[in-house]
Amino acid sequence: MEEIVHKAIQDEYPDDFAWCYGCGRLNEEGHHFRTGWHGEQTLTIFSPEQKHMALPGFVYGGIIASLIDCHGTGSASLALHRKNGHEVGDGAESPRFVTASLKVEFVKPTPHGVALKAIGTVTEIHPKKFKVETEVFANDVLCARGEVVAVVMPSTFLKNE
Amino acid sequence: MEEIVHKAIQDEYPDDFAWCYGCGRLNEEGHHFRTGWHGEQTLTIFSPEQKHMALPGFVYGGIIASLIDCHGTGSASLALHRKNGHEVGDGAESPRFVTASLKVEFVKPTPHGVALKAIGTVTEIHPKKFKVETEVFANDVLCARGEVVAVVMPSTFLKNE
Numbered sequence: 001m002e003e004i005v006h007k008a009i010q011d012e013y014p015d016d017f018a019w020c021y022g023c024g025r026l027n028e029e030g031h032h033f034r035t036g037w038h039g040e041q042t043l044t045i046f047s048p049e050q051k052h053m054a055l056p057g058f059v060y061g062g063i064i065a066s067l068i069d070c071h072g073t074g075s076a077s078l079a080l081h082r083k084n085g086h087e088v089g090d091g092a093e094s095p096r097f098v099t100a101s102l103k104v105e106f107v108k109p110t111p112h113g114v115a116l117k118a119i120g121t122v123t124e125i126h127p128k129k130f131k132v133e134t135e136v137f138a139n140d141v142l143c144a145r146g147e148v149v150a151v152v153m154p155s156t157f158l159k160n161e
Numbered sequence: 162m163e164e165i166v167h168k169a170i171q172d173e174y175p176d177d178f179a180w181c182y183g184c185g186r187l188n189e190e191g192h193h194f195r196t197g198w199h200g201e202q203t204l205t206i207f208s209p210e211q212k213h214m215a216l217p218g219f220v221y222g223g224i225i226a227s228l229i230d231c232h233g234t235g236s237a238s239l240a241l242h243r244k245n246g247h248e249v250g251d252g253a254e255s256p257r258f259v260t261a262s263l264k265v266e267f268v269k270p271t272p273h274g275v276a277l278k279a280i281g282t283v284t285e286i287h288p289k290k291f292k293v294e295t296e297v298f299a300n301d302v303l304c305a306r307g308e309v310v311a312v313v314m315p316s317t318f319l320k321n322e
Binding site: 016017021022024027029030051052053054055056061062066070100105109 | 183217219222259263270
């Protein structure tokens with residue numbers, strides 16, 4: 001697959017918010033989902049590891065749900081960042097979202113061994129709440145549909161251990 | 162937490178269906194979710210690993226979605242197995258389900274470092290389709306709600322690589 005996400009919003013999450021198992025660049029053992037603009041839509045590309053199977057030959061649904069989840073929060077962040085007058089790479093810290101709800105419809109068994117492409121459409125439903133509708137493709141075949149409602153992360157999340 | 166799932170349906174999935182990254186006993190690198198009866202409800206207990214964080218102190222939502230997913234298919238399998246006249250441990254192979262759809266509502270940030278308890282209520286909506294409503298608790302506090310629609314795995318899933 002020749003498509004690459006060159007500038008990802010997760011590359012610019014503040015360090016304190018860059019530990020997510022799904023998309024945190026500082027979580028060495030995580031999936032490192034990276035989400036960027038793709039025209040007016042958003043794009044995350046991910047190649048599941050061998051272990052991420054439902055059974056041999058097919059990708060585990062929980063990984064697809066994870067991809068849709070972080071693609072959703074990342075897409076919301078891209079949209080709000082742009083609304084705030086910023087683009088990835090301009091040096092401004094990007095906003096960080098959390099997931100309020102996640103829905104996944106598994107349309108087809110997802111084949112293992114190919115890169116998955118999540119393509120999202122972002123809608124603002126409130127200044128601090130965005131909806132992201134996502135389609136996940138394997139070999140350009142639609143395998144799953146998802147919807148994330150993402151809200152700006154409350155400040156109480158940080159250093160609240 | 163003193164509660165333990167003694168007899169889990171995943172312990173009796175046929176070998177060919179025991180590779181799931183979420184709940185397959187043969188997937189050495191997986192989560193090994195195990196689901197059993199808990200009165201008339203179903204129970205899965207899981208302790209996230211350190212790396213499974215959203216940010217320090219909180220569990221990653223994709224892991225909670227994964228827990229709800231496999232808890233859902235496992236609960237459906239428990240219910241159909243019982244309907245077929247079997248109980249876990251009687252030597253009969255258990256039925257295997259796949260997830261048609263998954264919904265997760267994140268009610269509260271889920272604290273890291275404690276065992277999570279998923280408790281499910283199973284409803285048959287068709288002889289081959291079950292709905293499982295799940296609540297996920299940390300320290301007996303409700304952190305997430307989920308719904309899985311699970312269908313009996315089609316035979317085309319096996320050895321279809």
